Amino acid sequence: MTEPSIPFFSPSLFEADRETALRLVYEIGTAPEQRFILGEFTARLERELAAVSGAEEVVLCGSGTGALTMALAAVGVGVGDEVLVPALGCAPLAAAVVSLGAVPVFADVNPGTLTMDPADAEARVTGRTRAVLPAHLFATMADMPRFVDLAKRYGLRLVEDSAVAQGAVLRGRPAGRWGEIGIFSFVQVKSFGMPGEGGALLTDDPRLAERLRLFRNHGQRPGERFVHRTVGWNSRFDELQARFQLHRLPGLADRLARRAAIADRYTERLAPLAGRGILVPPGGDEGRCAYVYTVLADDRDALSQYLQVRGVATHVYYPRPLPRHAAFARYAPPGARWPQAERACARILSLPLHPGLTDEQVERVADLVEEFAGCRPVSHR
Structure with a gap:
């Protein structure tokens, strides 16, 4: 590959x-x-x-x-x-x-x-x-x-x-x-x-x-x-x-600022997709840390595959709730559920976010997510 x-x-x-x-x-x-x-x-x-x-x-x-x-x-x-x-x-x-x-x-x-x-x-x-x-x-x-x-x-x-x-x-x-x-x-x-x-x-x-x-x-x-x-x-x-x-x-402040600018651009581009099964994280500056940019996608695996075959790597943090791991299962009461965590684990997908990304790369990622959601004509590059 x-x-x-x-x-x-x-x-x-x-x-x-x-x-x-x-x-x-x-x-x-x-x-x-x-x-x-x-x-x-x-x-x-x-x-x-x-x-x-x-x-x-x-x-x-x-x-x-x-x-x-x-x-x-x-x-x-x-x-x-x-x-x-x-x-x-x-x-x-x-x-x-x-x-x-x-x-x-x-x-x-x-x-x-x-x-x-x-x-x-x-x-x-x-x-x-x-x-x-x-x-x-x-x-x-x-x-x-x-x-x-x-x-x-x-x-x-x-x-x-x-x-x-x-x-x-x-x-x-x-x-x-x-x-x-x-x-x-x-x-x-x-x-x-x-x-x-x-x-x-x-x-x-x-x-x-x-x-x-x-x-x-x-x-x-x-x-x-x-x-x-x-x-x-x-x-x-x-x-x-x-x-x-x-x-x-x-140089930390400048790197943090670059991360925040990328996150803001993703949000600006992708927030309109809420009605198409893709939710962005909360925006603004208050209490925000642009470490990982994670969307919630109704069809997470299909979105990940769509981006992967077009050259964009993604990551899933985290594929299952902590009490569903074997290491911690004994601390999960019988029949206990964590519905919001469970639902999130099936939908979370993190997009590339680091200070080394160029503006062109950021726009390319946003373009592809829009394409997947049917809000943009499919490109062939």
């Missing part, structure tokens, strides 16, 4: 930074201190991200999944506790809960935003509920004001999965700044992705930050070795990656 002319993932994610990356490998690899984890560049990147986000503390770690696990542990989630999680999303939302011996309680999603429905989540609160874990998804932040209220009324801990939402703002407050702890992911395709794994935890609570720094380094305090104050994880941040991210941070 030939490569698509418009790939879903950028074929040259870090091509413009190749020479810089090679230089940094040499500089850090030959530096006299031979410090490859949790060094001065990690600390500097933490300070820079704190300044950008407004958080009092930023703790870098080995991955977004590690960030989720440590955040839940830091707020006291443990064996037998229940954590409210969305039924639609990535596996770490539930896996991080399970890894601590806790129980994921799946709540249905809002049919418009596809993020966890606060009303459905509230209906699932029990005496064992310890925390609520809303996650921003695709291009939309979760309804964080309602989750803040829910957590306060029931005395729950609030962890915000903002892995995909760096740069988004809701009611003047950035993503990652609504929960007691917010998390980001820096895996390659994220908005602030890097050539490797990494994550960040944001908090205003110095006690939580201290716990997180212990957790990421086998329970050792910064500067201490072989003094293990608690059981932790190996979730340390790489110095080369920190230095590389410091190099790329000044």
Whole structure:
């Protein structure tokens, strides 16, 4: 099969930074201190991200999944506790809960935003509920004001999965700044992705930050070795990656702006297709994060195939709800349904969205979706 002319993932994610990356490998690899984890560049990147986000503390770690696990542990989630999680999303939302011996309680999603429905989540609160874990998804932040209220009324801990939402703002407050702890992911395709794994935890609570720094380094305090104050994880941040991210941070705003412009153009072109079985995500700037542009198509598989044979790659996040996976089936009560999540999983289709797309490529994708919907004459190129 030939490569698509418009790939879903950028074929040259870090091509413009190749020479810089090679230089940094040499500089850090030959530096006299031979410090490859949790060094001065990690600390500097933490300070820079704190300044950008407004958080009092930023703790870098080995991955977004590690960030989720440590955040839940830091707020006291443990064996037998229940954590409210969305039924639609990535596996770490539930896996991080399970890894601590806790129980994921799946709540249905809002049919418009596809993020966890606060009303459905509230209906699932029990005496064992310890925390609520809303996650921003695709291009939309979760309804964080309602989750803040829910957590306060029931005395729950609030962890915000903002892995995909760096740069988004809701009611003047950035993503990652609504929960007691917010998390980001820096895996390659994220908005602030890097050539490797990494994550960040944001908090205003110095006690939580201290716990997180212990957790990421086998329970050792910064500067201490072989003094293990608690059981932790190996979730340390790489110095080369920190230095590389410091190099790329000044360009993040422009890359986010380009993503937003592409998403806006898709919405402008495709919103009129609502009556033809294709719904676009919510528009505007409020609470929006142009990470993945996902439409809801009544005939998703046919649309995907139509685009594929014409050179446009697409992706399905996610083909089934979390409680329908074998890994989490034991946490699904017999006969339980999540109708909005189930319906979304049969219809979601993500279109290419990354800063490397040209205006011509964006228009070509929109043209083809319109053709499929019967709103445009079929081209033969």
